Amino acid sequence: MTEEQKTVLDARGSFCPGPLMELIRGIRQAKVGELIEVWSSDSGSRRDIPFWVQKAGHQMVGVYEEAGYARFLVKKVK
Amino acid sequence: MKKIVVLGGGVGGTIVANLLAKRLRKDEAEITLVDSSGKHVYQPGFIYVAFGRKDPKKLVRDERRLLRKRVRLVLDEAVRIDSQNHKVHLAKGPVLDYDRLVIALGARLVPEELPGYKEAAQHFYSIDGAQKLRKALERFQGGKIIVTVASVPYKCPPAPSEAACQLDYYFTKKGIRDKVEIHYLSPLSRVFPLEPVNPVVEKIFAMHNIKSTIFFNVESIDPAKRVVNSIEGETFSYDMLLMIPPHRGAKVVEDSGLGDRGGWLPTDKNTLRTKAHPDIFGIGDCTDIPVSKSGAAAHFEAKIVADSVAADVRGEQATERYDGKVTCYCDAGYHKGFSMTFDYEHPPVPPPLSLRGWIGKQLINLGYWMLVPQGRV
Numbered sequence: 192m193t194e195e196q197k198t199v200l201d202a203r204g205s206f207c208p209g210p211l212m213e214l215i216r217g218i219r220q221a222k223v224g225e226l227i228e229v230w231s232s233d234s235g236s237r238r239d240i241p242f243w244v245q246k247a248g249h250q251m252v253g254v255y256e257e258a259g260y261a262r263f264l265v266k267k268v269k
Numbered sequence: 270m271k272k273i274v275v276l277g278g279g280v281g282g283t284i285v286a287n288l289l290a291k292r293l294r295k296d297e298a299e300i301t302l303v304d305s306s307g308k309h310v311y312q313p314g315f316i317y318v319a320f321g322r323k324d325p326k327k328l329v330r331d332e333r334r335l336l337r338k339r340v341r342l343v344l345d346e347a348v349r350i351d352s353q354n355h356k357v358h359l360a361k362g363p364v365l366d367y368d369r370l371v372i373a374l375g376a377r378l379v380p381e382e383l384p385g386y387k388e389a390a391q392h393f394y395s396i397d398g399a400q401k402l403r404k405a406l407e408r409f410q411g412g413k414i415i416v417t418v419a420s421v422p423y424k425c426p427p428a429p430s431e432a433a434c435q436l437d438y439y440f441t442k443k444g445i446r447d448k449v450e451i452h453y454l455s456p457l458s459r460v461f462p463l464e465p466v467n468p469v470v471e472k473i474f475a476m477h478n479i480k481s482t483i484f485f486n487v488e489s490i491d492p493a494k495r496v497v498n499s500i501e502g503e504t505f506s507y508d509m510l511l512m513i514p515p516h517r518g519a520k521v522v523e524d525s526g527l528g529d530r531g532g533w534l535p536t537d538k539n540t541l542r543t544k545a546h547p548d549i550f551g552i553g554d555c556t557d558i559p560v561s562k563s564g565a566a567a568h569f570e571a572k573i574v575a576d577s578v579a580a581d582v583r584g585e586q587a588t589e590r591y592d593g594k595v596t597c598y599c600d601a602g603y604h605k606g607f608s609m610t611f612d613y614e615h616p617p618v619p620p621p622l623s624l625r626g627w628i629g630k631q632l633i634n635l636g637y638w639m640l641v642p643q644g645r646v
Contacts, residue, residue, distance in 0.1 A: 201538070203559075203613070204538075204614060205559035205560065205593075206463055206464070206611050206616050207427075207463045207560070207561045207595065208457070208462045208559075209463075211457055211458060212422060212426070212457060212462070213559055216422050216531065220531050221530075233464070235458070235464055242458065243484055246484050246502075248500075248502075
């Protein structure tokens with residue numbers, strides 16, 4: 192899958208349910224091998240998202256810092 | 270004369286239709302609301318039905334009586350939206366043309382999507398489900414109750430942790446709390462979705478001996494063995510499984526090719542116009558915007574949509590934007606509760622657990638019918 196085909200979920204400003212739930216939703220909807228990118232302005236995501244991705248057995252492709260938010264790129268691997 | 274069609278007679282659709290009927294002259298627009306049941310249901314009351322504290326009849330009213338007279342109510346089901354030709358096809362009646370369409374159809378419960386759910390699980394996300402749970406709770410004499418959610422997203426993110434608190438209160442009053450183990454499995458990194466409020470809820474859980482496990486996203490249920498498994502690799506047994514059912518977006522949205530893979534309507538989180546069709550608006554639970562699927566969010570969104578539709582009809586620039594505002598009331602049991610308000614820019618302030626917070630929730634439940642559907646607040 193190319194970078195252009197990834198699913199982007201803009202969860203900036205989401206306090207409830209929050210960016211992690213958006214990511215879990217995206218992963219559940221995705222097919223194996225697809226990329227999900229979640230945008231989060233919540234500082235807690237820097238801890239929560241990589242931790243959950245590892246625990247759930249998916250791949251953290253990268254975390255990219257932007258002005259006022261971060262992009263978390265995750266690959267569904269199972 | 271412009272034609273405005275609103276799909277769904279829940280909180281969002283009803284407010285939009287009423288506000289438009291108030292703002293637009295009769296010669297400016299014809300307003301039609303389509304609802305399959307004609308009944309307006311107050312869903313936050315379901316949890317009280319489950320715990321035997323609310324008569325379900327008090328949660329349902331005729332939609333017609335909540336709508337302003339000039340809103341045409343069509344009792345039918347939208348089965349296809351033709352976004353190219355601006356038409357809504359109904360199950361029984363004639364096709365409706367629209368200049369602006371508002372989709373406010375809510376989320377759909379799809380228990381069949383999780384094998385074993387129907388035979389194993391209880392829930393309070395419908396009147397029927399809440400009544401069955403009430404009977405199951407009356408029969409329950411002791412054992413382990415697992416409280417969790419089948420998948421995300423789901424309506425009212427705090428509801429399962431609130432249910433765990435209500436279970437504690439219910440069995441304490443019944444005098445068998447020492448025979449009941451309550452274990453809450455959260456899909457997220459904490460027990461309560463809102464981080465600033467989480468310590469308050471953790472304290473309540475500790476005070477009332479409610480166990481919790483985080484990062485538990487359900488993969489499967491084994492009804493024969495009475496166990497539930499997570500995609501993170503954990504397994505827990507249960508005697509009673511209280512599990513929020515799987516949700517999807519509205520069927521007509523999916524069937525019309527307007528939804529994402531979960532059936533949620535891709536909607537701009539500020540303008541509330543759907544991303545693919547600016548003449549179609551999305552409100553509330555049926556959309557993919559990153560706020561709580563809750564009546565409160567739909568309530569605040571409805572005002573923005575009404576303003577924007579009215580501006581479109583008059584050929585003016587629509588300038589109102591949804592700021593992500595949500596207000597949430599939680600009942601922690603023992604006549605204690607808390608409330609919080611937040612938006613895209615402002616996180617909630619950790620609330621005190623108080624009698625006042627509990628009374629606030631009860632007043633909202635009572636005042637809803639007089640104030641909210643009409644768009645008075």
